[in-house]
Amino acid sequence: MTQAALDWLGKNHEEIVHGLADLVAIQSISTDGEHHAEIDRTAKLTCDMMRQAGLHNVDLLKVGGSLPYAYGEWLDAPGKPTVFLYAHHDVQPVNFVEQWQSDPWKLTRRDGRLFARGAADDKGAISALLGAIAAYRKTGNTLPVNVKMLVEGEEEIGSKYLLKFFEAHKERIKSDVIVVCDTENIEVGIPSLTYSLRGIVGVQVDVSTAKTPVHSGMAGGALPDAAIALNSILGRLYWNNGALPIPGMYDQVRTLTDKERAAFAKLPFNADKFRQGAGLVPTARFAVEEGYNTYGQTWRRPAVTVIAQEASSIKGASNQVLPKASAIVSCRIVPDQKPEKVLADLTAFLSKDPPWGCEVKVTPAGPPVDWWMTDPNGPAFEAALAAMRGGYDRDPVAIGCGGSIGFVGPLSALFNGAPALLMGIEDPASNAHAPNESLHEGDFKKLMASLVRLFDNLGKLTPARVK
Numbered sequence: 001m002t003q004a005a006l007d008w009l010g011k012n013h014e015e016i017v018h019g020l021a022d023l024v025a026i027q028s029i030s031t032d033g034e035h036h037a038e039i040d041r042t043a044k045l046t047c048d049m050m051r052q053a054g055l056h057n058v059d060l061l062k063v064g065g066s067l068p069y070a071y072g073e074w075l076d077a078p079g080k081p082t083v084f085l086y087a088h089h090d091v092q093p094v095n096f097v098e099q100w101q102s103d104p105w106k107l108t109r110r111d112g113r114l115f116a117r118g119a120a121d122d123k124g125a126i127s128a129l130l131g132a133i134a135a136y137r138k139t140g141n142t143l144p145v146n147v148k149m150l151v152e153g154e155e156e157i158g159s160k161y162l163l164k165f166f167e168a169h170k171e172r173i174k175s176d177v178i179v180v181c182d183t184e185n186i187e188v189g190i191p192s193l194t195y196s197l198r199g200i201v202g203v204q205v206d207v208s209t210a211k212t213p214v215h216s217g218m219a220g221g222a223l224p225d226a227a228i229a230l231n232s233i234l235g236r237l238y239w240n241n242g243a244l245p246i247p248g249m250y251d252q253v254r255t256l257t258d259k260e261r262a263a264f265a266k267l268p269f270n271a272d273k274f275r276q277g278a279g280l281v282p283t284a285r286f287a288v289e290e291g292y293n294t295y296g297q298t299w300r301r302p303a304v305t306v307i308a309q310e311a312s313s314i315k316g317a318s319n320q321v322l323p324k325a326s327a328i329v330s331c332r333i334v335p336d337q338k339p340e341k342v343l344a345d346l347t348a349f350l351s352k353d354p355p356w357g358c359e360v361k362v363t364p365a366g367p368p369v370d371w372w373m374t375d376p377n378g379p380a381f382e383a384a385l386a387a388m389r390g391g392y393d394r395d396p397v398a399i400g401c402g403g404s405i406g407f408v409g410p411l412s413a414l415f416n417g418a419p420a421l422l423m424g425i426e427d428p429a430s431n432a433h434a435p436n437e438s439l440h441e442g443d444f445k446k447l448m449a450s451l452v453r454l455f456d457n458l459g460k461l462t463p464a465r466v467k
């Protein structure tokens with residue numbers, strides 16, 4: 001049955017690519033609030049594709065004021081595990097249009113890759129998951145497991161309603177294993193299973209020194225400068241190549257085990273490529289802590305970033321002492337940090353001893369997102385690793401991710417600790433969120449072949465034996 005499904009994928013690859021082309025042609029941008037009609041259209045198209053692939057009970061669902069979710073299921077494998085499949089159909093906007101080498105809304109094949117906004121993040125995952133489902137449904141008319149597939153429409157704006165959706169549809173979506181295709185392979189051709197994610201805690205810092213700007217010729221040197229006060233506070237965060245200088249920050253940080261250190265050291269890493277990718281200026285050095293490589297640093301150490309700062313715009317600059325300045329400080333958190341403690345430590349650190357005694361207000365910016373980490377062992381992980389080994393014809397690696405996917409932990413908890421398998425779809429050249437986003441077509445095929453094998457491997461387990 002599996003071989004027939006794999007053969008079907010080979011024969012129908014162009015069809016699958018056409019389906020992806022239809023998906024990326026719709027400008028389902030969620031970040032600007034101006035493309036709700038397009039998001040409705042991708043949700044509907046996803047529903048159509050679900051029906052075509054052979055899913056049942058396909059529905060366009062919403063909860064509260066959410067954007068539409070596409071949902072479909074196939075539950076005709078009694079006694080077999082139920083697999084929850086996640087992807088999202090919304091995309092990032094197209095900024096820097098002039099840097100795109102082809103139309104961002106037209107799937108374009110070039111150098112073994114498929115270019116378009118959303119090709120990798122995350123419409124490629126919709127096509128891959130449905131490809132694997134169709135491969136079974138179109139050949140043996142059956143699947144080795146039960147599946148419940150959810151495709152979200154607002155991942156790129158923080159999945160605001162997702163936890164509410166899970167609660168509202170708890171019984172309907174209940175599953176034994178979770179499969180998420182929205183992370184990265186460490187390199188093209190190297191199948192990667194992500195077992196840790198960082199979380200986020202953010203604060204806004206508002207500094208006030210006066211009610212109004214005052215001419216700097218009259219008051220410069222006498223009145224405190226809000227922009228300098230703010231930047232002196234932000235300057236406290238500079239870590240050079242050591243630990244972050246925030247007291248308490250590392251109280252709960254889980255130490256890397258020797259085994260993890262050794263595993264991270266063995267992963268491929270090319271510093272020059274990383275420099276080039278970021279366009280790092282020649283004089284700048286990496287900011288990693290001594291004793292960590294880039295993976296250890298970005299997957300398992302906390303980080304602070306100033307993601308916004310406002311005082312006065314350069315365009316409208318005039319000679320005045322500024323009375324107000326604000327910034328948002330975002331902090332990536334890691335196992336076993338508690339978001340509330342990080343928030344308290346960060347707030348205390350930024351509020352203490354204000355320069356010139358100015359007013360400093362530090363308030364939470366957005367809800368915190370918790371980190372997630374799992375032990376990538378047990379029957380479900382073995383099923384996934386074996387499937388990826390077969391699909392890519394090489395040993396998979398277990399990796400971390402410096403980014404955040406807030407729902408993985410809560411969903412796994414909702415399903416009584418169901419294992420979550422995060423299988424990579426992007427690679428370092430995918431440029432998700434950036435110009436010339438693309439999906440590596442060879443890896444796309446290998447991912448589908450892995451998913452086919454994963455369904456087969458999981459089908460050999462019972463629901464009780466998946467964990």
Ligand SMILES: [Zn+2]
Nearest residue numbers: 121122155182
């Ligand atoms: Zn994504």
